[in-house]
Amino acid sequence: MxxxxxxxxxxxxxxxxxxxxxxxxxxxxxxxxxxxxxxxxxxxxxxxxxxxxxxxxxxxxxxxxxxxxxxxxxxxxxxxxxxxxxxxxxxxxxxxxxxxxxxxxxxxxxxxxxxxxxxxxxxxxxxxxxxxxxxxxxxxxxxxxxxxxxxxxxxxxxxxxxxxxxxxxxxxxxxxxxxQLPSHEKLDLYYDDILERFPEGIARIKRTYGISYAEAKDVAYQQIKTNIINQEKLKSISEVN
Missing domain, CATH: 3.40.50.300 (P-loop containing nucleotide triphosphate hydrolases)
Structure with a gap:
């Protein structure tokens, strides 16, 4: 059950x-x-x-x-x-x-x-x-x-x-x-809460509006993960060179 x-x-x-x-x-x-x-x-x-x-x-x-x-x-x-x-x-x-x-x-x-x-x-x-x-x-x-x-x-x-x-x-x-779906302003506050613990480079994302908090969280974390991975790739290239 x-x-x-x-x-x-x-x-x-x-x-x-x-x-x-x-x-x-x-x-x-x-x-x-x-x-x-x-x-x-x-x-x-x-x-x-x-x-x-x-x-x-x-x-x-x-x-x-x-x-x-x-x-x-x-x-x-x-x-x-x-x-x-x-x-x-x-x-x-x-x-x-x-x-x-x-x-x-x-x-x-x-x-x-x-x-x-x-x-x-x-x-x-x-x-x-x-x-x-x-x-x-x-x-x-x-x-x-x-x-x-x-x-x-x-x-x-x-x-x-x-x-x-x-x-x-x-x-x-x-x-x-x-x-109800959050307003533009409320989503900005939500994005700010998510991003505040990340360095500027990692926290640089494109914000999407007209969606729920759960969807906004997915949007943010997907881009954050991509930014982290890209940074690690650049580190690896620098270490090789």
Missing amino acids: AIHRSTLRDKKNTLSLDELHLNNESREEINQLLEEFTFLEALKKYDIPVANKILLHGHTGCGKTATAHAIGQALKREVVTLNLGGFVSSKLGETGKNVTDVFRKASFGDTVLFIDEFDFIGKIRDYDNQDSGEMKRLVNTLIQQIDQLPEDTLLICATNHVEVIDTALLRRFQIKLKY
């Missing part, structure tokens, strides 16, 4: 929230979420529910997965990741049981349950009509598990296609954060 667990010890490359390029509105909502979980017991005394279900949606490569792990890091919680696209069984009846098991395990202990490719629950409707009944049962199972989730368990779901998700599921999320 497409599930894995990550802890602070083995997630050395997890970015902190301060390192992510979040817009002000998203950062404020995440800060409020962190405050609520920090003072969870105090809120419980007054029977005030916390926002423990968050949906991250928008363009791929803009930091949804990184945000989920950064939140886990900030809360000092283990992140249990379920990739829904790789999890749904060819026998949908088994998938409902498997999803229930995942939620049950995530409900014990201080964890963050992160469901990636959450839109798969909508895309699968295009499959054979014979599966439509099982699909409805799977959606109902998800709704039930989300509704029964303990307050001290945080659920984060990510999707690139929020428009295909059942509205009954969408209503369960108290927080919805939209991720």
